[in-house]
Amino acid sequence: MRSRPIPRAGLKVSEIGFGAAMLGNLYRPMDDSDARDTLEAALSAGMTYVDTAPRYGHGLSERRVGDVLRGRPDVALSTKVGRLFRANATLGGQGERNDFYSPMPFESVYDYSYSGIMRSYEDSLQRLGLARIDILYIHDIGRLTHGEDNTRAYAQLTGGGFRALEELRASGAIAGFGLGVNEWEICLEVMAHTDLDVILLASRYTLLEQEPLAQFLPACIERDISVVIGGAYNSGILATGTRGRQTPLYDYRPAPSAVLDRVRRLETVCEEFAIPLAAAALQFPLAHPAVVSVIPGLGSVAEVEKTIELYRTPIPAAFWTRLRNMALLPANAPLPSGT
Numbered sequence: 001m002r003s004r005p006i007p008r009a010g011l012k013v014s015e016i017g018f019g020a021a022m023l024g025n026l027y028r029p030m031d032d033s034d035a036r037d038t039l040e041a042a043l044s045a046g047m048t049y050v051d052t053a054p055r056y057g058h059g060l061s062e063r064r065v066g067d068v069l070r071g072r073p074d075v076a077l078s079t080k081v082g083r084l085f086r087a088n089a090t091l092g093g094q095g096e097r098n099d100f101y102s103p104m105p106f107e108s109v110y111d112y113s114y115s116g117i118m119r120s121y122e123d124s125l126q127r128l129g130l131a132r133i134d135i136l137y138i139h140d141i142g143r144l145t146h147g148e149d150n151t152r153a154y155a156q157l158t159g160g161g162f163r164a165l166e167e168l169r170a171s172g173a174i175a176g177f178g179l180g181v182n183e184w185e186i187c188l189e190v191m192a193h194t195d196l197d198v199i200l201l202a203s204r205y206t207l208l209e210q211e212p213l214a215q216f217l218p219a220c221i222e223r224d225i226s227v228v229i230g231g232a233y234n235s236g237i238l239a240t241g242t243r244g245r246q247t248p249l250y251d252y253r254p255a256p257s258a259v260l261d262r263v264r265r266l267e268t269v270c271e272e273f274a275i276p277l278a279a280a281a282l283q284f285p286l287a288h289p290a291v292v293s294v295i296p297g298l299g300s301v302a303e304v305e306k307t308i309e310l311y312r313t314p315i316p317a318a319f320w321t322r323l324r325n326m327a328l329l330p331a332n333a334p335l336p337s338g339t
Helices: 032-044 060-069 114-128 143-171 185-191 216-223 234-240 257-273 277-287 301-312 317-325
Strands: 003-006 011-014 049-051 076-081 083-087 106-110 135-139 176-181 198-202 226-230 291-295
Touching: 003 226, 003 291, 011 076, 011 291, 032 060, 032 301, 049 226, 049 291, 060 076, 060 114, 076 114, 083 114, 114 143, 135 143, 143 176, 143 185, 176 185, 185 216, 216 226, 234 257, 234 277, 257 277, 257 317, 277 291, 277 301
Parallel strands: 049 076, 076 135, 135 176, 176 198, 198 226, 226 291
Antiparallel strands: 003 011, 083 106
């Protein structure tokens, strides 16, 4: 597995990282032993970057990640801040809450203040059982999540939240910080208030959509901000395609007709070159010079093995040129070099 540097943080991360949402029982329960086996398989395959969050299973993912990473200083670890968790004795069991089937009896509240960021950081250290976190992402700030309440949430960041992260970085407690979001517009706003090291952008720079090429990615290049890509499959449709028995999902909902039509055109070219659609989706973002890693969410050893296979699938340069000629990729999108 090749690695790439995050220069501002002094870290190196594997080109394919491990997204640990599934270890929080996202959409389905998972045994502790299966969670451990999945992450250990990823580490053995060379995935030396792991991303988790308190939200994933209301703390469950962090606990499971920490149990595997303890004693593994060779792995870069990121988690997130912006939510605090309160114990609630009425919660528990394996029922679904906010898409997670977690027995952890906690409910979250948003808090981007100075004290909220500091407490979130300390709470994550305790859940992980680790002495260090490499990267902290401000989780889900932006209008997509908060709507009209985003003004208040953002005011907490400018009123002290950014200062907390800057102090943690300056002290060496963390190597760097950034944003973990599903919208690129808020990233440009944040860049005007603080110096970011890395941004985790989910679902917005993919084989299906490339709007960040216009403003966001050039701004990252200009400021030497590294970019990690989550959601490379756009919530599933670029992994499953349009012809399976499952309903194709886009942004966690049934895909609209315009998205289905575009994916069908991508599938046609993939069939012509005998290339899995998922392989093209996984490899495309890595061609951009700002991108350092793509982190699919992985929930089994089989998914880890399949991901490595997709990462290593040879894709000829002619394939990418065909997509560009069919206007399925814009002229300014960097293309993988091909075989």
